[in-house]
Amino acid sequence: MLNPLHLRTFIVVLRTGSFAEAARSLGYTSSAVSQQISSLERSVKMSLFERDAHGIRPTPSAGFLAERAQSVLAAFASFEEEVRAMSEGNFGQVRLGSFPTASQQLLPLSLSTFARTHHDVGIDLDEGEPDTLVPLLLDRDLDLAIVYHYDLVPQTWPKALKAEPLLHEDLVLLLPPGHRFADSEIVLADLGKETWVATGERTSGARSLRRACAAAGFEPNVHYRSDDYDVIRRFVSSGLGVALVPALGHVPGTIATATIADLPVRRHVVALHAPSTANPAVEGAVAALKAASAEAAGRLPGVRVA
16 A cells, blocks of 8 residues: 655655655655655555666656656645544534524524634534434434423433533413413412413423423313424414413514413523544534523523523
């Protein structure tokens, strides 16, 4: 196999016309240069220099090899630069997973920030819920995932992954127009007779709602379910029921709300990745997500930096 180091030495020998001059130029000994050229000749199975008492003369094979070696060494230098940039997190690709409200509220700023400082790193985005994204992380189909968990629903992330807290979100009570509790502070038990709009029955948000309501002494009467917070807001706005949504999924000023003084539930947003990642660009992506999280906390009510 050809050794790029030997090719570089060969080019210098051709340019200087002697092993001794090449050695001085490269900072090697003449013996080291001679050994490298001999190794190269064994690799290509051709003599590259005629040696006599007066010095060395390149063979026709040397001219052929030199012509090809220049382009090979240029390509190898470019490859080395790309590898260096990749090791510093400035080249390559980050495969990112996210859930919809994080994609809407965090990714526009974080991805634009990341792109400004990592021009040669591409982002591939895949959306899903935590139970979909975590297995993809473990299988190395994703490099980084934004996930969430709710209070009252125990969640432990796999030990093979590192969790970087991003945000804590309050839950916002959405009310139909003209509801008697609009702009009030109430306790959860006050909602015992309401009709509810909630996420899918097996989601952690719906499970957290059931457990919070059980602690307040009632079972929520859920008639409508959707995992799309835009749909939930429209159902509530149409008078179909009340709903609890995380702050990232709320659009302030578009719907009546109330404060639940004794609600023991928040949603927590986390970035997950392998602790000793093989992709150094992930560190820059996490830093951009933390900056976007701080911006969101300053912009959105009920959102706080973790």
